[in-house]
Amino acid sequence: MAKDKTPAHYLLEELRIIPKLIAELRADIEATRSSVLSSPKWSDVKVQGGLRLSQEDKNIAIVDVTDYNTKQIENLLKRRQEIIDLLMTLPDMLQRHVLVTTYVNCQTFDEAIDRLEMNRNNYYMLKRKGVDSLDELLNRTKSVLNNTGTVQIDTQKY
Known part of the structure; x- marks a missing residue:
């Protein structure tokens, strides 16, 4: 039976997942940008889904998505x-x-064991x-676990 996850477990899993999220957002940015280069230019106005869209509208939407992802x-x-700053304390x-x-550097425990020798x-x-x-530190700093399972850190406390 697995023990209940503590705020430290959630925080560490968040740390492990962040690079994966960043990679996905970067891939989306590249796909969005490449659609500007590969999309055919249509006449000034085209109807799509009942909306009149110009090529400029499409380009603006692509820039908005890219800015949001960035x-x-x-x-x-x-x-x-x-x-990481919290871990370093x-x-x-x-x-x-x-x-x-x-x-931060490994995907599996076995990989970490090998890397740490x-x-x-x-x-x-x-x-x-x-x-x-880390759990003790989080308790001392009054970090709060929100309803999505992520730990909110008050960085001024540590």
């Missing part, structure tokens, strides 16, 4: 940095190293202690 990437990068350097390597038992012990330390 802003979301910036927000995700800031969030990632906030979480953990008192034990080995725990910090294990958590950062596991959740560490005994499996020591790795899991340090990882568990690191997660416990």
Whole structure:
């Protein structure tokens, strides 16, 4: 039976997922931009879905989508940095190293164990202690778990 996820678990999973979200947003930006180059130019006005659209309207929509995705990437990068900054405040350097390597640089625990060149038992012990330390830190800083499962961090507290 798996134990309940703590705020630290949610935070670490968020840290692991952020690069994947960024990659998807970047792929969407590239696909959107390439549609400008590959889309055929139509006459000044075309009816699509009952709406009259000009080529300029389509280009503006593409720019809007690209700007939105770029802003979301910036927000995700800031969030990632906030979480890493929080991890760097953990008192034990080995725990910090294990958590950062596991959740920033690796996709699996086995990959992290290999990268850290560490005994499996020591790795899991340090990882568990690191997660416990992070939970204590989150409790001290009064971080709040919102209804979507993400942890909101008040970065002024730590």
